[in-house]
Amino acid sequence: xxxxxxxxxxxxxxxxxxxxxxxxxxxxHDRMYWYRQDPGxxxxxxxxSFDVKDINKGEISDGYSVSRQAQAKFSLSLESAIPNQTxxxxxxxxxxxAGGSDTQYFGPGTRLTVL
Amino acid sequence: xxxxxxxxxxxxxxxxAIVSLNCTYSNSAFQxxxxxxxxxxxxxxxxxxxxxxGNKEDGRFTAQVDKSSKYISLFIRDSQPSDSATxxxxxxxxxxxxxxxxxxxxxxxxxxxxP
Numbered sequence: 001x002x003x004x005x006x007x008x009x010x011x012x013x014x015x016x017x018x019x020x021x022x023x024x025x026x027x028x029h030d031r032m033y034w035y036r037q038d039p040g041x042x043x044x045x046x047x048x049s050f051d052v053k054d055i056n057k058g059e060i061s062d063g064y065s066v067s068r069q070a071q072a073k074f075s076l077s078l079e080s081a082i083p084n085q086t087x088x089x090x091x092x093x094x095x096x097x098a099g100g101s102d103t104q105y106f107g108p109g110t111r112l113t114v115l
Numbered sequence: 116x117x118x119x120x121x122x123x124x125x126x127x128x129x130x131x132a133i134v135s136l137n138c139t140y141s142n143s144a145f146q147x148x149x150x151x152x153x154x155x156x157x158x159x160x161x162x163x164x165x166x167x168x169g170n171k172e173d174g175r176f177t178a179q180v181d182k183s184s185k186y187i188s189l190f191i192r193d194s195q196p197s198d199s200a201t202x203x204x205x206x207x208x209x210x211x212x213x214x215x216x217x218x219x220x221x222x223x224x225x226x227x228x229x230p
Contacts, residue, residue, distance in 0.1 A: 043159070
C-alpha cells in the first residue's frame with residue numbers, strides 16, 4: 001500500500017467551483033506539504049504544516065486554503081477555482097529530524113483541470 | 116533571479132552514455148542537497164541526498180556538491196532506458212534557519228535514454 005495517498009487522482013471542474021483535494025499518510029510523519037507543479041516552473045510550495053496546530057503559507061498560497069484534520073490528513077481547498085489553477089498537485093510528508101534536513105516523500109499527485 | 120536554477124533540457128542520450136545533470140543556486144544557507152526522480156504521471160521520489168560539500172555514490176549514480184561555486188551535479192553512468200524521467204534538484208537550509216524544513220526545487224530536467 002502507498003504511504004502517501006491523494007484523492008482524487010484526476011479532477012475536471014468549472015470556474016468558480018469549490019474543490020477539495022485530500023491527502024493521507026501512513027508514514028507517521030508530523031510534517032505535511034502541498035505543492036503545485038507547472039511545466040517549466042518546477043514544484044512550488046502552497047502550504048505546509050509542521051504539526052496539527054501549525055500551518056504556514058508557502059510561496060503561492062493566494063486562492064488556496066488548507067486544513068490539517070489529524071496528523072495523517074492534510075487537505076487543500078480551492079474556494080473558487082480559476083483556470084490558472086490548472087496544474088498537478090502533490091502532497092508530501094516528512095519527519096522532523098533534529099539537526100538534519102527534512103527528506104520529503106511525495107504522493108502520486110492530483111491532476112486538476114479548471115475550465 | 117530564482118534561488119535554484121536548473122536547465123530544463125530536454126536531454127536525450129543513447130543507452131550507455133554518461134549523463135550529467137546540474138543545478139546552481141544563490142542561497143548560501145543551503146546545506147542539504149537532494150535529487151528527486153519523477154516518472155511520468157508519478158510523484159517525485161528521492162534518489163540521492165547529500166549534506167554540505169563532497170561526493171556521494173550509489174550504484175550508477177553520483178551526486179556532487181560544490182558549495183564554493185554554489186553548484187551541484189548528478190552523474191548517471193551506463194544510463195538505461197529506465198532512467199528516462201524528470202530529475203529535480205532540491206535543497207534546504209540548515210537546522211534552525213527560518214527556512215528549515217522547506218525544500219526549494221529546481222525546475223526539473225527531462226531526460227530520455229533511447230535504446
